[in-house]
Amino acid sequence: MRIRNKPWASDFIAQNPQYIIPNPEELKGNWHKLFGNDNPIHIEVGTGKGSFITGMAKANPHINYIGIELFESVIVKALERVIELGAPNVKLLQVNAADLLNYFAPSEIGQVYLNFSDPWPKKRHEKRRLTYKGFLDIYKEILIDNGEIHFKTDNRGLFEFSLLSFNEYGLKLNYISLDLHKSNFEGNIMTEYEKKFSEMGQPIYRCEVQFV
Numbered sequence: 610m611r612i613r614n615k616p617w618a619s620d621f622i623a624q625n626p627q628y629i630i631p632n633p634e635e636l637k638g639n640w641h642k643l644f645g646n647d648n649p650i651h652i653e654v655g656t657g658k659g660s661f662i663t664g665m666a667k668a669n670p671h672i673n674y675i676g677i678e679l680f681e682s683v684i685v686k687a688l689e690r691v692i693e694l695g696a697p698n699v700k701l702l703q704v705n706a707a708d709l710l711n712y713f714a715p716s717e718i719g720q721v722y723l724n725f726s727d728p729w730p731k732k733r734h735e736k737r738r739l740t741y742k743g744f745l746d747i748y749k750e751i752l753i754d755n756g757e758i759h760f761k762t763d764n765r766g767l768f769e770f771s772l773l774s775f776n777e778y779g780l781k782l783n784y785i786s787l788d789l790h791k792s793n794f795e796g797n798i799m800t801e802y803e804k805k806f807s808e809m810g811q812p813i814y815r816c817e818v819q820f821v
């Protein structure tokens with residue numbers, strides 16, 4: 610992700626606390642109250658500029674969505690999309706996924722989406738991959754029993770690593786496609802990276818795995 614410095618981003622974020630939540634640790638265990646309903650809460654980790662999370666929120670009004678993104682200069686674009694959508698079922702958090710246990714209580718989350726996560730190709734950086742065991746421990750803790758991770762990527766190396774990581778963790782593989790756009794999977798919502806890479810003719814890998 611190319612990150613441009615946006616000096617106005619901090620002010621814009623501070624002006625929209627109803628969409629991009631300040632002090633999320635105060636909501637741990639109480640996210641349903643914030644949404645004002647008991648609908649499932651799905652999170653996208655590494656949400657980028659928000660095409661996916663806003664598309665999902667629009668398509669599925671009875672699910673609550675939270676987009677999680679590390680960088681202010683990236684999440685502001687997602688914030689613009691969330692404001693434009695104006696839907697009550699999508700919020701954003703500008704936090705590090707490594708700290709998710711500070712923000713969500715056990716079993717508070719219904720599903721995790723990982724889309725085009727940074728591949729961190731060097732072996733010495735593998736712990737930073739969002740499908741590494743350390744992150745799976747976090748997702749398991751905050752997910753409901755039998756919760757699922759839905760993962761898409763254009764990166765074959767990351768996909769292979771992730772399948773092995775899921776398998777070593779004992780996750781059940783419920784769905785796999787090695788070329789999502791040529792499969793009969795219905796209801797796919799594209800991410801920014803997905804648009805870019807599929808326009809370049811690259812296949813998109815997708816899987817759904819489940820904690821058992």
Ligand code: SAM
Pocket residue numbers: 610654655656657658677678679680683704705706707724725726727800801802803
């Ligand atoms: N999901 C988007 C898409 O498919 O277009 C963005 C993909 S981009 C390659 C990966 C995003 O994940 C970046 O915006 C990056 O800042 C974010 N990210 C990476 N590691 C993260 C972490 N530990 N916590 C939160 N966000 C993270």
